[in-house]
Amino acid sequence: MTAQVLFKNRHPDRIATLAEYRHSGGYEALAKVLADSSRQQVQQVLTDAVLLGRGGAAFPAGVKLSTVAADAPYPRYVVCNADEMEPGTFKDRVLIHADPHQLLEGICLAGFAVDAHEGIIFIRPEYEGAARILEREIALAEKEGLLGQNILGSGFDFDIIVHRSGGRYICGEVTAQLNAIMGRRPNPQQPPPYPTEKGLWDRPTVLQNVETLCCMPHIVRNGADWFKGLARTESGAGTKIFGISGRVRRPGCFELPMGVRLSEIIENHAGGMAEGSRFKACLPGGASTGFLPAEHYDIPMDFESLKQAGNRLGTGAIMVFDHRTCLVGVTLNLMEFFARESCGWCTPCREGLPVIRELLREIEEGRGKPEYVGVLKEMGRHLWNAYCAFAPGAAAPLESLLAHFADEVQEHIERKACPFG
Amino acid sequence: MLPENLKKELQDRIAAVDHPRELVVDVLFALQAHYGFVTDEAVEEAAGLLGMTPMEVDEVATFYTFVYRRPVGKYVIHVCDSVICWLEGGRSLQEYLSQKLSIAPGETTADGLFTLLPVCCIGYCDRAPAMLINKKVYGPLTPETIDQLLDELREAH
Numbered sequence: 001m002t003a004q005v006l007f008k009n010r011h012p013d014r015i016a017t018l019a020e021y022r023h024s025g026g027y028e029a030l031a032k033v034l035a036d037s038s039r040q041q042v043q044q045v046l047t048d049a050v051l052l053g054r055g056g057a058a059f060p061a062g063v064k065l066s067t068v069a070a071d072a073p074y075p076r077y078v079v080c081n082a083d084e085m086e087p088g089t090f091k092d093r094v095l096i097h098a099d100p101h102q103l104l105e106g107i108c109l110a111g112f113a114v115d116a117h118e119g120i121i122f123i124r125p126e127y128e129g130a131a132r133i134l135e136r137e138i139a140l141a142e143k144e145g146l147l148g149q150n151i152l153g154s155g156f157d158f159d160i161i162v163h164r165s166g167g168r169y170i171c172g173e174v175t176a177q178l179n180a181i182m183g184r185r186p187n188p189q190q191p192p193p194y195p196t197e198k199g200l201w202d203r204p205t206v207l208q209n210v211e212t213l214c215c216m217p218h219i220v221r222n223g224a225d226w227f228k229g230l231a232r233t234e235s236g237a238g239t240k241i242f243g244i245s246g247r248v249r250r251p252g253c254f255e256l257p258m259g260v261r262l263s264e265i266i267e268n269h270a271g272g273m274a275e276g277s278r279f280k281a282c283l284p285g286g287a288s289t290g291f292l293p294a295e296h297y298d299i300p301m302d303f304e305s306l307k308q309a310g311n312r313l314g315t316g317a318i319m320v321f322d323h324r325t326c327l328v329g330v331t332l333n334l335m336e337f338f339a340r341e342s343c344g345w346c347t348p349c350r351e352g353l354p355v356i357r358e359l360l361r362e363i364e365e366g367r368g369k370p371e372y373v374g375v376l377k378e379m380g381r382h383l384w385n386a387y388c389a390f391a392p393g394a395a396a397p398l399e400s401l402l403a404h405f406a407d408e409v410q411e412h413i414e415r416k417a418c419p420f421g
Numbered sequence: 422m423l424p425e426n427l428k429k430e431l432q433d434r435i436a437a438v439d440h441p442r443e444l445v446v447d448v449l450f451a452l453q454a455h456y457g458f459v460t461d462e463a464v465e466e467a468a469g470l471l472g473m474t475p476m477e478v479d480e481v482a483t484f485y486t487f488v489y490r491r492p493v494g495k496y497v498i499h500v501c502d503s504v505i506c507w508l509e510g511g512r513s514l515q516e517y518l519s520q521k522l523s524i525a526p527g528e529t530t531a532d533g534l535f536t537l538l539p540v541c542c543i544g545y546c547d548r549a550p551a552m553l554i555n556k557k558v559y560g561p562l563t564p565e566t567i568d569q570l571l572d573e574l575r576e577a578h
């Protein structure tokens with residue numbers, strides 16, 4: 001059993017209570033910083049711990065917090081991104097259901113670090129159950145003086161509200177999410193100004209992923225070196241929640257050291273490959289990462305190692321495909337997703353994705369022509385000219401299919417049928 | 422027309438926040454619960470309550486998957502058609518649902534009970550193939566569990 005930090009209080013059948021969380025050291029970090037720390041000290045320990053954003057972009061959390069200037073205007077906001085709409089990703093839901101106060105304490109600590117007094121949890125409609133848990137637990141924390149006015153007698157005020165989304169993948173992107181919260185049509189907004197300078201209602205806003213925030217209390221309480229030491233690799237820090245799905249025996253969420261090998265996750269934690277299945281490829285970190293071929297079966301799963309392999313750790317949502325899975329079919333499905341969820345703001349994405357989807361459909365259904373491959377490559381390049389990171393995300397599976405599984409695509413075209421039936 | 426008590430409840434919530442329009446999705450959900458879907462009248466009413474133009478409200482209303490601008494049944498079945506559910510046989514389950522309910526995706530049964538809407542990954546890939554009925558999750562699904570569920574919902578009605 002590896003060290004359980006974020007899942008320390010996880011039970012298979014119920015939510016950890018506030019009492020359990022406190023018993024395990026919960027809210028000690030908050031009490032400590034309120035008593036004797038400065039904002040800069042909190043920012044510094046998070047920076048030293050190399051806590052990289054768990055929402056996909058791997059931006060250092062401490063650095064982000066420190067970009068809110070000391071003399072920035074008020075009110076300031078912390079937004080917790082619980083949108084989690086990328087196919088294959090479900091870790092944030094599991095984290096909230098396991099130990100909701102860990103998240104609440106993390107949001108409050110981030111608030112302290114930038115002297116914000118309001119936190120907003122942005123949550124997708126499919127997670128209505130989690131939204132209700134959070135509202136209930138916020139009220140409990142307020143009753144115990146852990147949230148709200150004058151927290152633990154320190155004079156620091158911090159409120160958290162739950163903001164329900166109407167449900168659309170682009171709302172997970174920072175600037176689109178801020179527009180969504182402000183009741184505007186949630187199209188992205190290219191910086192500058194950066195949200196930490198002018199975010200919600202033109203005020204400084206720090207937005208972090210659920211898992212990133214959940215790490216914060218533990219780092220503040222146990223220190224940066226402890227956190228770095230949790231990782232298996234020199235280049236990693238902390239633990240990571242890996243959500244694994246697809247062709248494995250036991251899909252689910254596992255908390256493992258950053259840098260654990262992919263093979264170990266599959267074999268020791270997910271119960272191995274499904275009956276009769278052989279590993280062919282996986283998407284290592286959600287729908288907007290590339291196919292990782294079998295030659296990387298033993299890769300250490302951290303941000304740096306995947307970057308070196310020309311891929312991304314993303315959200316750590318591992319989707320496993322076996323020797324019987326048609327990767328053209330998988331990519332077609334992903335392009336259906338991206339084409340449907342495109343916010344429609346810019347041309348390369350809005351117009352390009354449907355074309356890509358239809359070309360792939362032709363190939364998958366046996367009507368593909370050899371020249372389609374070149375067109376797909378060119379269309380993939382155009383996606384990089386789009387307005388936000390959504391379209392380059394869509395390019396990742398497409399481009400890696402064409403790079404690593406060109407034979408499979410070719411076979412579809414030559415046989416005029418899907419070789420997998 | 423909105424009943425007075427619902428109107429009052431929404432007005433109170435709106436009065437309690439700094440920026441009324443941050444509640445636009447909540448208000449649309451409340452009106453949807455009342456009317457069954459977001460009618461043109463509901464768009465006007467939401468705009469009035471929030472101090473927005475109907476156009477601004479509709480820009481938001483038409484964007485979101487869970488805000489229905491057209492009539493839906495009492496039970497809205499959102500069946501996941503994203504990659505992991507697809508891998509686990511989701512497409513044939515969607516066809517099964519279509520056939521059982523005698524409706525195509527996007528349609529509502531004649532008795533007004535069920536609407537079938539394919540959606541993107543609902544975040545329960547560990548329970549694939551999965552679906553939501555009125556925001557409650559079910560999975561992993563089989564034709565048998567679907568039969569049972571539909572029967573229960575019909576009976577409950």
Ligand SMILES: Cc1cc2nc3c(=O)[nH]c(=O)nc-3n(C[C@H](O)[C@H](O)[C@H](O)COP(=O)(O)O)c2cc1C
Nearest residue numbers: 053054055081083084085172173174208209212389
């Ligand atoms: C299209 C798109 C969707 C995204 N969806 C999410 C999401 O659901 N949850 C999330 O935490 N980050 C998501 N992100 C990443 C966010 O933009 C942002 O980088 C992240 O939430 C910042 O938090 P972190 O630094 O703690 O990871 C998305 C990005 C893009 C481009």
Ligand code: SF4
Nearest residue numbers: 343345346349386388
């Ligand atoms: S890339 Fe796609 S999602 Fe992003 S702004 Fe353009 S159309 Fe919208």
Ligand code: FES
Nearest residue numbers: 501506542545546
């Ligand atoms: S792919 Fe269906 S729930 Fe995620």
